[in-house]
Ligand SMILES: [Zn+2]
Protein backbone atom coordinates (compact mmCIF):
# COMPACT_ATOMS: atom_id res chain seq x y z
CA UNK A 1 0.00 0.00 0.00
CA UNK A 2 1.27 3.47 -0.84
CA UNK A 3 0.91 5.81 2.09
CA UNK A 4 -1.01 9.05 1.55
CA UNK A 5 1.22 12.13 1.66
CA UNK A 6 2.04 13.72 4.99
CA UNK A 7 1.18 17.32 4.13
CA UNK A 8 1.76 19.08 7.43
CA UNK A 9 5.27 19.36 8.83
CA UNK A 10 7.22 22.12 10.58
CA UNK A 11 10.82 23.29 10.67
CA UNK A 12 13.02 25.00 13.31
CA UNK A 13 12.26 28.37 11.71
CA UNK A 14 8.94 28.45 13.61
CA UNK A 15 10.99 28.42 16.85
CA UNK A 16 9.25 25.41 18.42
CA UNK A 17 10.26 22.51 16.16
CA UNK A 18 13.46 20.50 15.67
CA UNK A 19 14.94 18.83 12.59
CA UNK A 20 15.85 20.40 9.27
CA UNK A 21 13.56 19.66 6.31
CA UNK A 22 16.13 17.27 4.85
CA UNK A 23 16.12 15.27 8.14
CA UNK A 24 12.33 15.02 8.12
CA UNK A 25 12.50 13.97 4.48
CA UNK A 26 15.02 11.23 5.33
CA UNK A 27 12.64 9.96 7.99
CA UNK A 28 9.76 9.97 5.50
CA UNK A 29 11.79 7.92 3.00
CA UNK A 30 12.70 5.38 5.69
CA UNK A 31 9.02 4.99 6.58
CA UNK A 32 7.92 4.35 3.01
CA UNK A 33 6.45 7.72 2.05
CA UNK A 34 6.60 8.74 -1.61
CA UNK A 35 5.28 12.26 -1.01
CA UNK A 36 5.35 14.82 1.81
CA UNK A 37 4.79 18.54 2.17
CA UNK A 38 6.27 21.21 4.44
CA UNK A 39 3.79 23.70 5.87
CA UNK A 40 5.54 25.82 8.45
CA UNK A 41 3.81 28.65 10.32
CA UNK A 42 3.64 31.78 8.18
CA UNK A 43 5.27 35.06 9.21
CA UNK A 44 2.84 37.78 10.26
CA UNK A 45 3.14 41.44 9.23
CA UNK A 46 4.80 42.15 12.59
CA UNK A 47 7.54 39.87 13.93
CA UNK A 48 6.41 40.46 17.53
CA UNK A 49 2.94 38.99 16.77
CA UNK A 50 3.83 35.91 18.86
CA UNK A 51 6.81 33.62 19.35
CA UNK A 52 5.80 30.48 17.47
CA UNK A 53 6.17 31.31 13.77
CA UNK A 54 8.91 32.18 11.32
CA UNK A 55 10.09 35.77 11.07
CA UNK A 56 9.41 37.79 7.94
CA UNK A 57 13.07 37.62 6.97
CA UNK A 58 13.03 33.79 7.25
CA UNK A 59 10.60 33.10 4.43
CA UNK A 60 13.20 32.86 1.64
CA UNK A 61 15.41 30.72 3.87
CA UNK A 62 12.45 28.38 4.48
CA UNK A 63 11.92 27.93 0.75
CA UNK A 64 15.65 27.32 0.25
CA UNK A 65 15.66 24.63 2.97
CA UNK A 66 12.74 22.81 1.35
CA UNK A 67 14.50 23.03 -2.02
CA UNK A 68 17.64 21.56 -0.44
CA UNK A 69 15.58 18.65 0.95
CA UNK A 70 14.25 18.08 -2.58
CA UNK A 71 17.76 17.90 -4.01
CA UNK A 72 18.97 15.56 -1.28
CA UNK A 73 15.96 13.19 -1.59
CA UNK A 74 15.21 12.91 -5.29
CA UNK A 75 13.07 9.79 -4.82
CA UNK A 76 10.63 11.70 -2.61
CA UNK A 77 8.07 14.20 -3.90
CA UNK A 78 8.33 17.21 -1.57
CA UNK A 79 5.66 19.87 -1.71
CA UNK A 80 6.20 23.48 -0.65
CA UNK A 81 3.44 24.94 1.48
CA UNK A 82 2.57 27.12 4.44
CA UNK A 83 0.24 26.81 7.40
CA UNK A 84 -1.25 30.30 7.45
CA UNK A 85 -3.25 31.76 10.28
CA UNK A 86 -6.72 32.91 9.35
CA UNK A 87 -7.37 36.11 11.29
CA UNK A 88 -10.18 38.38 10.09
CA UNK A 89 -8.61 41.57 8.74
CA UNK A 90 -5.37 39.84 7.69
CA UNK A 91 -6.64 38.47 4.37
CA UNK A 92 -4.52 40.86 2.29
CA UNK A 93 -1.41 39.65 4.10
CA UNK A 94 -2.27 36.02 3.29
CA UNK A 95 -2.69 36.99 -0.37
CA UNK A 96 0.63 38.84 -0.34
CA UNK A 97 2.52 35.83 1.06
CA UNK A 98 0.67 33.50 -1.31
CA UNK A 99 2.05 35.48 -4.26
CA UNK A 100 5.67 35.38 -3.10
CA UNK A 101 6.62 31.76 -3.84
CA UNK A 102 5.28 28.89 -5.95
CA UNK A 103 3.37 27.17 -3.13
CA UNK A 104 1.80 23.79 -3.85
CA UNK A 105 -0.96 24.42 -1.34
CA UNK A 106 -1.82 26.67 1.57
CA UNK A 107 -3.30 25.31 4.77
CA UNK A 108 -5.63 27.69 6.57
CA UNK A 109 -5.51 27.39 10.34
CA UNK A 110 -7.41 29.03 13.16
CA UNK A 111 -5.32 29.35 16.31
CA UNK A 112 -6.52 32.83 17.31
CA UNK A 113 -10.14 33.22 18.43
CA UNK A 114 -9.55 36.89 19.22
CA UNK A 115 -6.82 39.39 18.44
CA UNK A 116 -4.89 38.30 21.49
CA UNK A 117 -5.74 34.69 22.32
CA UNK A 118 -4.18 31.70 20.55
CA UNK A 119 -6.26 29.01 22.21
CA UNK A 120 -3.84 26.12 21.61
CA UNK A 121 -0.88 27.93 23.19
CA UNK A 122 0.18 26.06 26.37
CA UNK A 123 1.38 29.38 27.84
CA UNK A 124 -2.17 30.76 27.53
CA UNK A 125 -4.04 27.78 28.99
CA UNK A 126 -5.17 29.85 32.01
CA UNK A 127 -7.38 31.87 29.64
CA UNK A 128 -9.57 28.79 29.17
CA UNK A 129 -10.40 28.81 32.89
CA UNK A 130 -11.97 32.26 32.59
CA UNK A 131 -14.15 31.35 29.58
CA UNK A 132 -17.23 29.33 28.80
CA UNK A 133 -16.07 26.47 26.55
CA UNK A 134 -19.15 26.68 24.34
CA UNK A 135 -18.50 30.38 23.64
CA UNK A 136 -14.90 29.59 22.73
CA UNK A 137 -15.88 26.66 20.49
CA UNK A 138 -18.52 28.84 18.81
CA UNK A 139 -15.98 31.62 18.14
CA UNK A 140 -13.47 29.05 16.91
CA UNK A 141 -15.86 27.36 14.47
CA UNK A 142 -17.19 30.70 13.22
CA UNK A 143 -13.64 31.64 12.26
CA UNK A 144 -12.99 28.21 10.78
CA UNK A 145 -16.12 28.61 8.64
CA UNK A 146 -14.91 32.05 7.53
CA UNK A 147 -11.53 30.52 6.65
CA UNK A 148 -13.27 27.92 4.48
CA UNK A 149 -15.31 30.66 2.79
CA UNK A 150 -12.34 32.99 2.26
CA UNK A 151 -11.04 31.38 -0.92
CA UNK A 152 -7.51 31.72 0.49
CA UNK A 153 -6.81 28.08 1.33
CA UNK A 154 -6.78 24.61 -0.24
CA UNK A 155 -6.89 22.78 3.09
CA UNK A 156 -8.28 23.56 6.54
CA UNK A 157 -6.02 22.51 9.43
CA UNK A 158 -6.91 20.53 12.58
CA UNK A 159 -10.65 21.29 12.43
CA UNK A 160 -11.38 20.86 16.14
CA UNK A 161 -8.16 22.21 17.62
CA UNK A 162 -10.30 23.76 20.39
CA UNK A 163 -10.47 20.31 22.06
CA UNK A 164 -6.68 20.23 22.61
CA UNK A 165 -6.74 20.83 26.38
CA UNK A 166 -10.06 19.00 26.96
CA UNK A 167 -12.23 22.04 27.70
CA UNK A 168 -15.33 20.45 26.20
CA UNK A 169 -18.68 22.28 26.08
CA UNK A 170 -21.76 20.66 27.61
CA UNK A 171 -23.81 21.91 24.67
CA UNK A 172 -24.22 20.01 21.40
CA UNK A 173 -21.76 21.48 18.87
CA UNK A 174 -23.13 19.59 15.86
CA UNK A 175 -24.67 22.76 14.31
CA UNK A 176 -21.26 24.49 14.48
CA UNK A 177 -19.61 21.55 12.72
CA UNK A 178 -22.40 21.41 10.10
CA UNK A 179 -21.97 25.08 9.17
CA UNK A 180 -18.25 24.62 8.72
CA UNK A 181 -18.76 21.48 6.63
CA UNK A 182 -21.27 23.20 4.35
CA UNK A 183 -18.79 26.05 3.80
CA UNK A 184 -15.94 23.62 3.06
CA UNK A 185 -18.06 21.75 0.54
CA UNK A 186 -19.43 24.86 -1.15
CA UNK A 187 -15.97 26.41 -1.49
CA UNK A 188 -14.24 23.19 -2.51
CA UNK A 189 -11.83 23.16 0.41
CA UNK A 190 -10.23 19.99 1.77
CA UNK A 191 -9.97 19.08 5.44
CA UNK A 192 -6.97 17.38 7.01
CA UNK A 193 -6.93 14.40 9.35
CA UNK A 194 -4.25 15.59 11.76
CA UNK A 195 -2.71 13.03 14.10
CA UNK A 196 -1.09 15.63 16.41
CA UNK A 197 -4.25 15.48 18.55
CA UNK A 198 -3.21 11.98 19.62
CA UNK A 199 -0.07 13.51 21.15
CA UNK A 200 -2.01 16.15 23.12
CA UNK A 201 -4.25 16.00 26.22
CA UNK A 202 -7.32 15.26 24.06
CA UNK A 203 -5.67 12.03 22.80
CA UNK A 204 -7.77 12.06 19.63
CA UNK A 205 -7.12 12.80 15.97
CA UNK A 206 -8.18 16.29 14.81
CA UNK A 207 -11.03 16.31 14.01
CA UNK A 208 -13.20 13.85 15.95
CA UNK A 209 -14.76 10.78 14.32
CA UNK A 210 -18.12 12.63 14.35
CA UNK A 211 -16.70 15.48 12.26
CA UNK A 212 -14.81 13.14 9.92
CA UNK A 213 -18.08 11.27 9.33
CA UNK A 214 -19.88 14.55 8.62
CA UNK A 215 -17.13 15.49 6.16
CA UNK A 216 -17.50 12.18 4.34
CA UNK A 217 -21.27 12.59 4.15
CA UNK A 218 -20.88 16.15 2.83
CA UNK A 219 -18.29 15.03 0.27
CA UNK A 220 -15.44 17.15 1.64
CA UNK A 221 -12.10 15.72 0.43
CA UNK A 222 -9.26 15.02 2.85
CA UNK A 223 -5.52 15.16 3.31
CA UNK A 224 -3.38 13.51 5.98
CA UNK A 225 -1.19 15.37 8.44
CA UNK A 226 1.20 14.45 11.22
CA UNK A 227 1.84 18.11 12.09
CA UNK A 228 5.38 16.90 12.82
CA UNK A 229 7.52 19.23 14.90
CA UNK A 230 10.38 16.70 14.97
CA UNK A 231 11.73 14.06 12.54
CA UNK A 232 10.37 11.19 14.67
CA UNK A 233 6.84 12.54 14.28
CA UNK A 234 6.74 12.32 10.47
CA UNK A 235 3.85 10.05 9.50
CA UNK A 236 2.97 9.46 13.17
CA UNK A 237 -0.19 7.38 13.68
CA UNK A 238 -1.06 7.33 9.98
CA UNK A 239 -2.39 3.78 10.40
CA UNK A 240 -5.09 5.12 12.76
CA UNK A 241 -5.87 8.11 10.55
CA UNK A 242 -6.21 5.94 7.43
CA UNK A 243 -8.42 3.49 9.35
CA UNK A 244 -10.63 6.37 10.52
CA UNK A 245 -10.94 7.74 6.99
CA UNK A 246 -11.80 4.32 5.55
CA UNK A 247 -14.31 3.60 8.34
CA UNK A 248 -16.48 6.53 7.21
CA UNK A 249 -16.15 5.71 3.51
CA UNK A 250 -13.16 7.67 2.22
CA UNK A 251 -11.40 5.96 -0.69
CA UNK A 252 -9.32 8.94 -1.89
CA UNK A 253 -7.02 11.69 -0.64
CA UNK A 254 -6.01 14.96 -2.30
CA UNK A 255 -2.69 15.73 -3.93
CA UNK A 256 -1.86 19.39 -4.52
CA UNK A 257 0.59 20.71 -7.08
CA UNK A 258 0.87 24.44 -7.78
CA UNK A 259 -2.40 24.93 -5.83
CA UNK A 260 -4.28 22.51 -8.10
CA UNK A 261 -5.91 19.39 -6.71
CA UNK A 262 -6.04 15.84 -7.98
CA UNK A 263 -7.61 12.87 -6.25
CA UNK A 264 -5.48 9.84 -5.37
CA UNK A 265 -6.67 6.39 -4.39
CA UNK A 266 -6.36 5.66 -0.69
ZN1 LIG B 1 -1.72 24.61 13.61
Ligand SMILES: [Zn+2]
Pocket residue numbers: 008010083227
Ligand atom coordinates in the same frame (compact mmCIF):
# COMPACT_ATOMS: atom_id res chain seq x y z
ZN1 LIG C 1 1.03 22.83 12.28
